[in-house]
Amino acid sequence: MHRVVAAAIGLASIAAAAVVAAEPPAGAAACSGCHPSSPRVTSPVVRLAGRDRAEIIKAMQDFRSGARAGTVMDRIAKGFTDAEIQAIAAWYASQK
Amino acid sequence: MKATRRQFLELSAAAAAAVLGPRLARAQTSGPRVVVVGGGFAGTSCARALRQADPKIAVTLVEPNATFTACPFSNSVIVGMRELSAQQFTYERVAADGITILRTSATAVDAPARSVTLADGAKLAYDRLVLAPGIDIRWGALAGYDEAASAQLPHAWRAGDQTLLLRRQLEAMDDGGLVVIAAPANPFRCPPGPYERASLIAHFLKTKKPKSKLLVLDAKDTFSKQRLFQAAWAELYPGLLEWVPLSKGGNVTSVDAATRTLVTDFGKHQAKVANVIPPQKAGRIAEVAGVTDRSGWCPIDPVTFESKLQAGIHVIGDAAIAGAMPKSAFAANSQAKVCAAAVAALVAGGTPSSPKLINTCYSLVAPDYGISVAGVYQPTSGQLADVPGAGGVSPSDAPRETRKAEAVLAEAWFRTITGEAFG
Numbered sequence A: 001m002h003r004v005v006a007a008a009i010g011l012a013s014i015a016a017a018a019v020v021a022a023e024p025p026a027g028a029a030a031c032s033g034c035h036p037s038s039p040r041v042t043s044p045v046v047r048l049a050g051r052d053r054a055e056i057i058k059a060m061q062d063f064r065s066g067a068r069a070g071t072v073m074d075r076i077a078k079g080f081t082d083a084e085i086q087a088i089a090a091w092y093a094s095q096k
Numbered sequence B: 001m002k003a004t005r006r007q008f009l010e011l012s013a014a015a016a017a018a019v020l021g022p023r024l025a026r027a028q029t030s031g032p033r034v035v036v037v038g039g040g041f042a043g044t045s046c047a048r049a050l051r052q053a054d055p056k057i058a059v060t061l062v063e064p065n066a067t068f069t070a071c072p073f074s075n076s077v078i079v080g081m082r083e084l085s086a087q088q089f090t091y092e093r094v095a096a097d098g099i100t101i102l103r104t105s106a107t108a109v110d111a112p113a114r115s116v117t118l119a120d121g122a123k124l125a126y127d128r129l130v131l132a133p134g135i136d137i138r139w140g141a142l143a144g145y146d147e148a149a150s151a152q153l154p155h156a157w158r159a160g161d162q163t164l165l166l167r168r169q170l171e172a173m174d175d176g177g178l179v180v181i182a183a184p185a186n187p188f189r190c191p192p193g194p195y196e197r198a199s200l201i202a203h204f205l206k207t208k209k210p211k212s213k214l215l216v217l218d219a220k221d222t223f224s225k226q227r228l229f230q231a232a233w234a235e236l237y238p239g240l241l242e243w244v245p246l247s248k249g250g251n252v253t254s255v256d257a258a259t260r261t262l263v264t265d266f267g268k269h270q271a272k273v274a275n276v277i278p279p280q281k282a283g284r285i286a287e288v289a290g291v292t293d294r295s296g297w298c299p300i301d302p303v304t305f306e307s308k309l310q311a312g313i314h315v316i317g318d319a320a321i322a323g324a325m326p327k328s329a330f331a332a333n334s335q336a337k338v339c340a341a342a343v344a345a346l347v348a349g350g351t352p353s354s355p356k357l358i359n360t361c362y363s364l365v366a367p368d369y370g371i372s373v374a375g376v377y378q379p380t381s382g383q384l385a386d387v388p389g390a391g392g393v394s395p396s397d398a399p400r401e402t403r404k405a406e407a408v409l410a411e412a413w414f415r416t417i418t419g420e421a422f423g
Helices: A002-022 A028-033 A053-065 A073-077 A082-093 B005-020 B041-053 B074-078 B092-096 B161-172 B193-208 B226-236 B284-288 B329-347 B400-422
Strands: B033-037 B058-062 B067-069 B088-090 B100-102 B106-110 B115-118 B123-125 B128-131 B135-137 B178-183 B213-218 B241-244 B252-256 B261-264 B268-270 B273-276 B280-282 B313-315 B357-366 B369-380 B383-386
Touching (some): A028 A082, A028 B329, A028 B400, A053 A082, B033 B041, B041 B058, B041 B128, B041 B329, B041 B400, B074 B161, B074 B193, B088 B400, B092 B100, B106 B284, B128 B329, B161 B273, B178 B268, B193 B213, B193 B226, B193 B241, B226 B357, B252 B273, B280 B284, B313 B329, B357 B400
Parallel strands (some): B033 B058, B058 B100, B128 B313, B178 B213
Antiparallel strands (some): B106 B115, B115 B123, B261 B268, B369 B383
16 A cells, blocks of 8 residues: 555656746746737737747847847846757747 | 555545635645745746646645736836836736636635635645735834825835826926935845935926935945945936935934824934835734744745754745845845745656756936846855855946946846746
């Protein structure tokens, strides 16, 4: 009986790990304050889900360096490291 | 076999459901139970993010109102640029996410027993509780300003009837009247809000009642986006809008509702229309739950938003003391998602990871003139601190096209954030 419970706990841990793996990396969830995630929202701000990973990385790096002008993204991009930008880009590229 | 703790809880829940009836029984399932109190930007976003993070979590949202009335853009309603209906949202799509919505108030919290008491006396058990109660007005903190006074001197700081009352007063005022806005000391909901409101009322007066004057009496010497606002006021509303800081006698010490008089240390101002933005505190349930400190707001852990005062209770949105983050709808939504991820990890036995949060706030200084402030935040020494080198306000020398673009982006932001929370 104990073994069955232990196995069940093991499965629960795997399920929990799967949930954690799908979790957005630091900062990613905040993007959808402006970049719509709902298909029902119309906005001139680009959607990020499913966009090319390299494209997101380049945009963030260019906003950060000033190579690309932004209204708010120039100020926001400066708050993210290369590693964070790569994680966020990979996560959005993998959505939908 | 001995019953596990989970089975025991389920049996208790089943027994409770049998006693309490079918309405509560809907909230009982075998997954972890998270109760969210407050259906504003913070609470609604958190409830949805929890369901998205882990569909096994049974999420219950406790909110007495059938309709939510949003504060961002309510300054536009005050001056007739927008109708209140454009600010209003319902919870159908939230419910469609599989969230149980209880249209009632939470009246008490038993933190050690992990239970919330509802207005009808029913008790709702939780594994984690998220409080997103927004603000309450500190009635009486400003001498003469109680709930009855707000019928004469609207605060319009919770959108709805108060917004429309201030609008009617402005519309009814004769040209040449004195309008006064009293702005509070920090902290309060929406730091740039009083100054956006002053700008849009100045625009209204300039176009509709140009002989009128607007006085902003401030309990502070500095405010959000100050240089941008003041430069725009000098350009757009010279001679019409006067800002009186604390050091020049701006602090309002008492009000008399009957005569619409605002008293400062330096004198008295009798207004034709007076908008008193009073001192505020966390929504009442936060105090009842024991998660407020002496400031009236809620100290939280910057990684999980769990209360520093009560285990198992998380506080997000305007009610929380979120370090460098302002009390804004954007911040509330950003915090809601971080809190949801942390709660989902905790109920699954995991460890929440350190977050990064963003805030962006747009303000209109005229219908086609927008300015913004942005910030990026991370936990630093137990507080949510600005990430150095990031954030800041719109450039002071931006061309008019940029101001126009920011006014358009402000509206787009509103559609997006309300879509996130309610759409």
